[in-house]
Amino acid sequence: MLRSRPRRRPGRRHRRRPATLHRSLLVLVLAPVVGLVGLMAYAVDDQAGRARAAGQAADAVRAAVALDAVRAAVAREVVPVLGQAVLRDPASATSVGVDAGTVSSLSVVAGPALAAQLGTVRAGTDEALAAARSTAARRTADRVAATVAGLRARSADGADLSVVFAGYQAVAADLTTRVGDLLAASRIAGLDDAGTRAVLDLRLVSRASALASVEVPLFLADAVRSAAGTAGTAGTAGTGGTGDRDAFLTAWGGYRNASVEVLEQASPAVRDDWLAATAPTAAALDAPLQAAALGGAAPTPAQLVGLTTANGTRDEALRTLVRATGERAVDRAREPAAAARRALGLLVGLCSLIVAGTLAAALLLRRWVAVPLRRLAEQARSVSDGDLVNVEESGPLEVRTVARGLAAAVDNLRRVRDQARAVADGALDAEVVRRPVHGPLGEVVHASVLQMVGALRERELLQEVLAHQASHDALTGLPNRTHATELVAAALARSTRHDGRVGLLFVDLDHFKTVNDTHGHAAGDELLRVVAGRMAGALRGGDAPARLGGDEFVVVVEHVDDEARLVDLGTRVIAAVSAPVELSGRHAGVRVRVGASVGVAVSPAGGGSAERLLLEADAAAYRAKAAGRGTVAVFDDALRRDIARRTQLEGALRAGLDAGQLVLHYQPVVDLRTGAVRSVEALVRWDRPGHGLVGPDAFVPVAEDSDLVCEVGRWALSRAAEQLAAWDADGGELAGVNAAVNVSGRHLAQPRLLGDVALACAGAGIVPERLTVEITETVLFDEPTAREHLRALRALGVRVALDDFGTGYTSIGQLSRLPVDTLKIDRSFVASHEDAHTDLVRLVIGAAHSFSLGVVAEGVEEAGQLEALRAADCDAAQGFWLSRPLPAEQLAAQLSATAAAARG
Template identity: 55%
Template sequence: MLVPGLGLLGATGALVGLEVRHAAAAERALEAVVVSGRVAVVRSALVQEVLASSVRTHLAGAGPGTALDAEVEDAVVVRLGDEELAQARRRTDAAVAAVPPGSPAADHVHDVAGDLEPLRTAVDLASSWPAVGPVFEPLTDDLLLAQRQAVDEAVAQGLEGDLVTAALETRAAADAAGLGGREALAVLDAALAPTAGDAPAGPTGGAGVTAGSTWTTLEGLAASTSPGLRLRSADLLAASRALPGAGALRSAAPADVRDAVVRATDRQDGLGGLVTAAAARAEAVTRAEAESARTRAVHLAVGALLLLLVTVAAVVRTSLALTRPLLDLADRARRVGDGELVPVRVGGPREVRTVATGLAATVASLGRLQEQARAVCAGDLGSPLLARPLPGPLGEVVHASVTGMVQAMVDRDRLREDLTHRATHDPLTELPNRARALDLLDCALARARRERTPVGVLFVDLDRFKRVNDTLGHAAGDELLRVVAARLRTSVRPGDAVCRLGGDEFLVVVERADERALLQVAERLVEAVARPVPLAAGTASVGASVGVARSGDGTVGREVLLAEADTATYRVKASGRGGVGFFDDELRAQLLAVRELEEALALGIARGELRLHYQAVVAVDDERVLGYEALVRWERPGHGLVPPADFVDVAERSALVCDLGREVLRQATSQLAAWSASDPVAAGRNVGVNISGRHLASPRVVEDVREALAGSGLGPHRLVLEITETVLVDHETALERLAELRALGVAVAIDDFGTGFTSIAQLQRMPADILKVDRSLAGSDDPADAQLVRLVVGAARAAGLEVVAEGVETSAQMDALRAAGCDAVQGFWFHRPAPPGDRAPGLGPRPAPLPALPRPVLPRPALPRPALPRPRGVPQDTHRPA
């Protein structure tokens, strides 16, 4: 069925292709015929413009001796005057613009239009017709050539019958218009130049020579199949026969000349209309043929499509009738392959029934496997369905795979639970860790806001825990933490959360508890921790300081609540440890004051309110000034000059201490550089700047020192960075930073030596150049302290360190330090800290010795400050306030 159908479709397709090509050829022929007709119109309009141009030049060139009959002149002016010339030019331009571009004939037409412009200019300048007339004739010949070219192009597309006739009639009408134009031009010449001597250069032989050609052309058109062309041609043929020759007009009466001019111009108008009608007919005939070709092609295409549909319908019907059972089975097999377990009907031929039976069994097995998969997805890993294997060897393999997958899921869930527990719990005590503690606190605050109930936070910090690690070892410390964690869990109420923040710090979140209940929980915690703890290495005893903060409705932020509890804990530790402290209004005021002080200090640093005072460092042997120590002050608006003890502690607890140290470095190096420029004696002195532990731990400290030196132009060897001995213990990166700083050429001094825990034996390993003995040893009158100073000086000498003693206030102290072998000293005995002047400060007269009375302990400033532990590495004055 397909073979003859495809053959028929192929033959029909060939016919459709033929008709399509014929339609395309008709379209191209239509374009050529349209161009031919438009060129004919252009040629006819140009002939009319030539006649009007001839009249214009003849009349403009007629001299005073030329006598033209008034009737003749009026007839010529009425027919072909200036107005007619303008209209003829517009018709010519419009006809040229109507020629569609894209063909050689159109190119000829536009070339003729370009050549026409200078001729029009000559006519407007009243040139004589013999000067411009012969130039017009080649233009009409070019148009004739273009028209013939277009007609030949149309005939070349395979036109036949009426199409060829219509195209040739258009060319014949244009030829008749051209020939008629020559005859009309001859008549005008005879009428406007009646004497033989004035006869213009034009077609020879007059109208009588060309009349035969015009008649012949019109006689051919009079036999046209178009009634309109026949009638027009017959009328124009009669007019041509009645037109007298140009030679006869030279001696004719003015009335006869006038009638000849009227008939010649009327005939020329008729010839123009004949050209337009012939072109329109040719275009209409060709267009109709093109439409017919397109219609035939469409009809053939539709027929071929219908034939194809009928053939396909016959094939489909036969296929359905013969193979329906197989198609149904194949469809169900495809759906089963896509995962859709549809029932399989067993029917049809024997072969089909056999295949359907096997497929039905496969669907049943897959259905059981689907039920097992659903049980696994639902998380029902203990379902009885998972214990039933599928039939056959393949079923055993599948059942083994399902069993392995179930076991893997069980193991995965256990591992996930274990990882989740490890991520949220402390591995040592199994308590919730810091991250989990913050989540629990957030949830408690959210419930408190929703239910309008209070939330309490207990910050538990163990006392004397470090001593356990130092005496019994870290293993004993870990065991102690586990015991303390268990006691804390048993001492709180059900529902309260006990968490370990890290180290020896714990946090308890208590919900729906007033102050009395919080106090009871806190006291139980202190009591539970205080009981001795039996360990493998011995019995240990620690205490607990508990700080309590409370939010009445959960509106207090998490960080604020933790900070309040932490602050309350510090106050407990400062007041003797082993107790409970509530965060109250006094602590809140202190925190607010500290916060305000931090903000004011940050603004003061930015505004340049920091001031440096300088105290001289004096050589022991000849009492010459070796350098200075820069001591920071804060000229706070409304408070006067604030000493460092009142603001350095606050700066040390934040990043402000790095900004403060950066500013002190800049001012100190710049001031020493200025003194050196104005005083040659100061060029050999150095300046010491205190660097806090927090600043030393900052990655920017090396760059800060480098920028200060570069900005001031001071040599690195003239800068001494003073750090406390505790900085080397508390900050792990201190040794690396000091090595980088010493690589720059900067000297390092260990300040306040004797107040920390550094062993004298460690001096050999310290990255330092100078050792500054604390005033508590250097200024003491105790013989034991004097002996200790001598011991420190000896150890520093062995380590290659210079020794500077601080706090020298009497001559006796100076003599003792000189006897001990110190290199340099500083203190009130030589120089009090003073603001910088124009010149480097030297030594003035000795101050009066201070009375040998107990040194007064001055009260702290009025600014309230929380009882926080003193930061380590804070730069302080090396003298007591006077």
């Protein structure tokens, strides 16, 4: 009778007996032995796997070689089929430039040769398919054999040659893809460097051979299909030529690139074999194929026969080269298996020696180290538990050495612990922190502690500096734009607690750009620092000035009772800013003066939006500038309605652009020497529903305030280019004219402008030289990147015209340095009857011609103005006297009528 074991009492933990040193040593001995046995098993399996992978790689390479032979045979079979079609069909021969009678007489000689060649290549195809069935590609070979049999039957029944040829092409393309897949699989299967090199050679040669095999078939297919298209009716003509020619050109160029890759990337032996295989037939193939590819030249009957014969010779040579290269790749793929077996024998012997040595070492370790090591283990356990005990040195020399190292480590740990406590407590200057830790490692640890202390101190200082830099302007020391927005938002948040209002002064300096242009940016920076100091001195203690950037400042004023106090404050700011400033440095003694225009906005009681308050103050400053500068303007309901109107107009304009409501009118630019229209200026109009045709003055300023002006400019460039192409196609009076398009400063500042212009020209199919970009003078000085972008446009071929010349900052002396081609004299000078303006026009024309610039006069509205411009040797003119801006169709009709009247 079996007795059951007594049950343990509930709640009583079962404690396992801790392992002794004897057991640990036993485990220490068995563990590496078991590990080594496992390693040996893994190594055996790994080497066997490598051998299998090498065998699979060799099988994949062998199958790839066999399928490539099938692919080459199928490609060769197409050539005599197409050759027979050309010689058999006189109409086809005539369409490719060969006399039908010549073809008939030639077919008596060439026909039997092509028939014999077809029988030979078909036998080669069957032989290649039989060889491929004995490899890993048996299923692919069976499928290809069935497809080829069907194509032969259709060809014999007189089926459409294009369908038969397409079938052959599909078979060759499928085999090329399958060969590439097999070669890729062989490389993944675990080849060594030599095998990978051999497979790469095979892949290069196979790809080049595949492209070579389709050159002549595609060329003959192109000739045959072109013949079919020419001989057909008008309803069926042109249905087959373009695609075949593209395929022929692709194969022709691809073969040459592939041949270059073989010569550059393949091993030396393969390169030599490649040259030996392709050189004998190069003369017979390259000349007619190159003539057909580059000039579309048709082959002679003799060349047709020669092409098919040379193509077969080259294909046979390349097939031999691919087979030889494949055999080398198979040999290289087999070598890793033999190497794996040799490595396996060495590994087994090495592991056996290691196991024997491990067992012997374990016996000695158990005898000499057990007791001292047990004691050292207990001390180390205490240290690992955080108890930095004193370590006793005993036992063999090695154990004592370890004990001394542990004792030194414990001492260093005690010092590091004390230093860490001091750093954690913030006692960075304590004596224990400066006390070094013994040993090289201790020096590194102590240096790290000192570096940490220094980093903590630097971080505290850096945080203070970065916080100040992130929120303040580096030039003036005032809060920057980001901090200014935060100050406004904070003031508005405080105002909500006592239902108060916040005022904002937007200070925009007047004539600051003149100081920058005259004396340089260093003088401008000094002026800004002085102005910022004066502005801060004119404010109360609670007011907060800030610099938004450039020459724009704001002042935040809290607890505003009425607007009058803000107006008084703005007046004091203007007075302080407008006082003369004496410069220092290299401009010492020079006195400059700027003014200021101030916009005032007040938040509603109890809060508001910081962005809204800044926008309103900016709008008020803009009104102050428009009113004559040096004044204070308050944001009121009229400005609010104006902002709302501009916002509404911007939305309507954006919708109108999307809906195609924008149109271009064209004003001709007449050559004053010949009277011919040499170009037109494209002018944007808005055909707004319910408002009629809206001029640019009504909507362009609104677009200028947003990125919408860039979209309008992009549309105008594209539409003007398309119109030039349309006029060219019509062949009327406007065929071949150029067009000028106005580009805003905002669009010119964008890096994508060059791409917009290039895309417009490419989309319309016109050269960039027919497009002129018109800009104003102020753009050259207001946009820092304007000149760089204009130079890039001129490098593209686009011409640049400087519009409204004479009304901006440009002097005649600067013309030689401006990236422009043409000056457009402003209409105010052309229409003026003052002698000074007339002399100025002559001066500008002469100066422009001195710098090889063209001159166009704008706003010609009287015959006398036109005669005066001719007398001044002006190049061209435009204006109402010559023609008003008109839609494209009306302008073309008007010029055609004028030309007809002149001829009549």
